[in-house]
Amino acid sequence: MSLIFKKRTLDNMELEVIAYGIARDILGHPHLKLVVATPLTVAALLEELKSRYPAFRELASLAIAVNASYATPEQVIVAGDEVVIIPPVAGG
């Protein structure tokens, strides 16, 4: 699945987002390919995901991991980053 969103007249980059658990169910697929305007912050990615898939707004929480670590909202995602949607965890 591919979505293209551009907000500014900046360079674009291809981004693949990986989804687990209920996030995968919401996307309908474990991967989401995007072409995004750079620089892309984690906060902007979350907003875009919630706007395209309103079901994300109903979750108890929604985080983004970049390269296997929780990312802050201000963090900028760059080409080559491993980006994963983290819906509410429930280990243990």
Place this chain on the structure above:
Amino acid sequence: MSLIFKKRTLDNMELEVIAYGIARDILGHPHLKLVVATPLTVAALLEELKSRYPAFRELASLAIAVNASYATPEQVIVAGDEVVIIPPVAGG
């Protein structure tokens, strides 16, 4: 070992006290036979033991069990009771 102590002109009874741990070391024997004036309270027994064996006064605590339960100081010991000296416990 036998000790006899009478404080009052009341009936006497024979009493065997059992000792564990450091209490046995202090008595030098796992059993102590006493002839005691009745009624005998737990507090009176403890006082008698501490007076005859001052090493008991140096312990962190000293309790008496009657019939496999901790006894209160006021509790009266009667013939046939199983009386055990309980020095500081250290299980676990």
Place this chain on the structure above:
Amino acid sequence: MKITVELLDTPLSTAVCQPALANEGAGGIVWFVGTVRNQTEGRTVRRLEFEAYTPMALAELRKIGEQACARWPVQKMVIHHRIGTLAIGDIAVIIGVACPHRAEAFAACQFAIDTLKQTVPIWKKEFFDDGAVWVAAHP
């Protein structure tokens, strides 16, 4: 190794975790063992599935161990978490902590399971007779 963490798709046991805590200096070991309950809010659970974002889950588990070691005098710590399909009564997670004194071991073990449930990217789907839900997904 002071901290041992694993994600396993085979049954867990404290016996398997035990060697990771071997330490002659330890006075107190506390284990938390989380099992699959047969009920959630009155509904009968038939089985459940755990999935993990593996590299991050392992990193977050290790981070929990490091945080515990920073707060308490932990001598050894082991965390095994199950993934895949589990039946009722199966062990989902084992956390073992060895400390010189027991109060520290209790505190560190409880911190570890509390934090695990908040931070480690593992997801649990419970299957009932009439459907399935992702646990904790919705408020």
Place this chain on the structure above:
Amino acid sequence: MKITVELLDTPLSTAVCQPALANEGAGGIVWFVGTVRNQTEGRTVRRLEFEAYTPMALAELRKIGEQACARWPVQKMVIHHRIGTLAIGDIAVIIGVACPHRAEAFAACQFAIDTLKQTVPIWKKEFFDDGAVWVAAHP
């Protein structure tokens, strides 16, 4: 049986205790495992001996279980305490508690070991190279 208590003169193991906690409703099991430390206040412990006033020790252990059940929703509880001669690293005591939720299991298990150390008539003698002491006997 909801509460299982034993004094054993053979090695302890959680595997042996485990069946006493079998309960499909349990969500959290907390174990405390107390082992023989190799040092006490800097002196090297070679071995130790536990002796118990057996009938009262069993009664007091059972009482701890009953008190825990009165304070927390304990589903099952097991306490095994070792007696006789122990070597460094040997397990002295195992306490296992199964509760619907983990916080209760942690609290009940910690209560049990704290209370055990205060009330159960078991005495510990530590043997060093140059003598032996009854643990906790003196202030």
